[in-house]
Amino acid sequence: MVTNNGLVYLIALPLFGALSLLLLGRRADKWGHLLATALSASSFAVGLLQLSQMLGRATENRPVTQKLFSWISVGSFKVDASLLLDQLSICFVLLITGVGTLIHIYSISYMSHDHDRRRFFAYLNLFIAAMLLLVLGDSYLNLYVGWEGVGLASYLLIGFWNQKPAYATASKKAFVMNRIGDMGLSFAIMIAFASLGTVSFTGVKEHAHHASEATMTAIGIMLLVAAVGKSAQFPLQAWLGDAMAGPTPVSALIHAATMVTAGVYLIVRSNFVFDAAPTAQLLVVIVGAITLMFGALVGTAKDDIKKALAASTMSQIGYMILGAGLGPAGYAFAIMHLLTHGFFKAGMFLGAGSVMHGMNDEVNMRRYGALRKFMPITFITFGFGYLAIIGVPPFAGFYSKDMLIETAFNSGGTKAILLGSTALLGAAITAFYMTRVMILTFTSTKRWDDNQHPHESPILMWLPMAILAIGSVTSGFLLSRGSALKNWLEPLFESHGEHEELLSPMVVSSLALLMVALGVAIAVMKYQLSDVDAVAPQDVSIFTRIARRDLLQDDINEALFMRPGQVLTAALVKVDESVVDGAVRGIGQMAISSGSTLRRTQTGFVRSYAMLILVGAAVLIAAIWVVTQ
């Protein structure tokens, strides 16, 4: 493979920014945000340079690597810290640095009143560096470093306004749920190492054909667990809604455009694993299908604009995971939807931030209304994003989502009909809840108090929104013209020949547009043509109530995991502290009450400890005895 020593700059530039802003502290307050933005932009420039070089090379020479140093070498096990830039990672590099730079620019204005703006930018740069490491690592272990890095950055950024306890809790929840996913990744790495003896992408790919299907299935399922945690997929989806506590640019960058899509990257990157493990692949599809419906249903009931968008992110990533689970036919479309989604969802989040900026940080859409007149630019840019996500031609989402639905329908068997219908129904619900967001915020009657003075945001905020809006309009067309992206990514995947065609593209497109029209129509009737309450009505059906509570995700988590966990911990502490020394403490209590010093209790403790040692020794002997017999 071709070596290119320029790759390291992609990561080094933002990493340098993060470190210098953190190390210089308050000294960098005046110019820190500018440095961070400039470094992110230069990383983007390096990415563009790499792309132009890559375009100039023949297909088989396109991937390039750079070895940084030899990281671990334990016996036969060697891992180099190496970077790999191929057709897949370049897409991510440009998305991360491009959208990242726009969000840096937006944040200059959005965070201008925050006295800790420099720290915020340091974390943003840290995130960019970690995310780039994630997509540039050439082995699962290097990917893992970036994986943990983005987790850390995300955690720092969600909790950035940590003076509010609810926000700190939210960041903790995100952390715990992510840990479950991370555990999956570390299991996958260990299984790969133990059974294949390698953890590099190329190494695992080579072994994928010879290894037993059971091994590949185990690795695949563990990778899926990792993806599910990071990408907020069912059943680890609960953290994403709470993560909206972070500043809005963070939601746009991390929880819409980049980090949450890392799961999709992981699955597409591991295509050779899933191609060799049909069971794991089927699970991927199921997870994707469930989540796309789950997110869409939750989205219909949310009044908080950011949480509605978060639910929609969950649902859209469900589409991508679904696509990635459909095998070689779906990989390219999953990535395409990921890229277009990066544009339109980031744009809408920034739009939501702009609305909040003009409305004194109000997030309840029931207290918005008629903002179209006051924030025309936000309205138009948000509107483009909206048209893109619901899939109106020629906006970006139309191309990418349509392809996914079509691929689902053509994946063969009864499965295909189920998946295709789910994806189609999801499109209708998406159209419904996004129209609802649009109407409640911009076009319905005014529902805010008179002490609100909505106004358009400054240019530094609307310019990034405008650029993203342009992307929302054009990216789908550009990426799908002449199957550009599909052909670009083709060499990375092993194609399995074409599947039978259940429905022709024309039929699928028409059906999808019909469903979208249906969803929009219902929403318009329900919200535009009738009055909306400024306070959420309480006399609603049980379904609405369940949807408002995120389909009971927290209740289920609490009942299934939290309570038993707490009980177990409490019980163990009890065993250690009360049962073991229980009798003794009783005597100790008597001793204290009879005026003696604490000492006697302590003597008692020693006795009980000694007892424990004795019992332990007896059990040990018994155990060895039993084994020997």
Place this chain on the structure above:
Amino acid sequence: MINFVTPTLDYALLAPILIVLAGALVGVLVEAFAPRNSRAASQLFITLATLVLSLASLIRVRGKSSTAAAMDSVSFDGAGMLLQASILIIAIIAVFLLADQENFTALAAALPGSDEERTSLQQDLKVTEVYPLTLFAVAGMLLFPLATDLITLFVALEMLSLPLYLLAGLSRRRRLMSQEAALKYFLLGAFASAFFLMGVAYLYGYSASTTFAGIHAAVIGGAGNDIYLLLGIAFISVGLLFKVGAVPFHAWSPDVYQGAPTAVTAFMAAATKVAAFGAMLRIFYVSFAEALWQWRPALIAIALVTMVFGSLVAIAQRDVKRMLAYSSIAHAGFLLSGVIALNKSGLDASIFYLFAYGVATVGAFGVVTLVRDSAGEVTDLNRWSGLGKRSPWVATAFSGFLLAFAGIPLTSGFIGKFSIFSAAYESGSTAILITGVLSSAIAAFFYIRVIVLMFFKDPVEDGTSVVIPSIYTQITIIVSAVVTFALGIYPTPLINFIQSTASFLR
């Protein structure tokens, strides 16, 4: 006529141990004759010089190996020397913490709360005895992982333990608690030693020998009574498992960690683990390897219980020193997987892990000595909230150590955990791998919780603050942090070195 054979000793190989013992004796003489106000400085100098000299003499004899250096009672080999070097390096880092006399009582013999104690405090007396005591303990630790004779092993065990019992009782604040901890440690230590001796007796009964080689020969020959072997292994294990703090022989460690002066806790937690695991690795790899079907299942069970118990109970701790104690229990479980692995990679991984963990532990306790209010160290975790806002550097260093304990990539802990679990898996213990990763995940929760507390909570206004670290404490923390991260980012040289060096001579 009894034939007396003159012992032959290879002084070059024994030099590292002998130098430390000599240094300790010089320290005792200084205590006896030097004027009081010059003792602290000279003791610190003597101790550091002794340890550095010892390390230098160890480096001089690197690569040599011999089983006959001291009449077959100790064995010099690659693994032993690596363990010795780890102990010496950890001791050097930890000695700087001892130099901060704020930790120690002014007069150890004074009754807590007595007039004598008050006077001693007013006179600003210092217990400089801690230095020679530490050196005696280090000498015992250096001998412990080399011993190839059960009697020598026992002598080394007592040699390292007795000074530690004393050191644990020297805390300046909360002296009653400290003295109780010392007494508790002593009583339970004696109890465990009794088990150990009983194990020695049974093994002698089994093999008619006290040397590792003799026992090994008897195990291979299979001539002896298996019940004696079984009891011998079990009782010896109790003694060693007590020292490393494995469940159910762990009960002393939270109390002692909490009660002892933090500087002592740092040294004890780090160096004792290296020595005790070193001895354990040697005896199991050398003597009991062929009897593995008898002891391995029981040891696996203990390792699993220890990992899970340590990780779970640590969650509920509100005191930072107790939390670190339970964390060290969990780490004892992880380290047992290296003993269980019983292969070369298990040995390599254990040595790396011991060194990495030891250094991070010294650093973490070093930070604990800095967080104080007017009454001394503040170990209540609630009062650590917001520390990151007031003292970002100290909090960052502590976070680094915690991340290493949690095994997050780019810290030494990750490499250590990865290699030790891989080794266990290689030897066929899937249960260890799964439980290990699961309990690491649980453990990560409470480490990260402390980080959250320090960085994301508002500071409490109750006089808790971070004192400006003395130059000594700074050295400890900075060196520990640098080693912890360096071993996470670029561990290859050390791993290669361990791989090419570590082996046990039979």
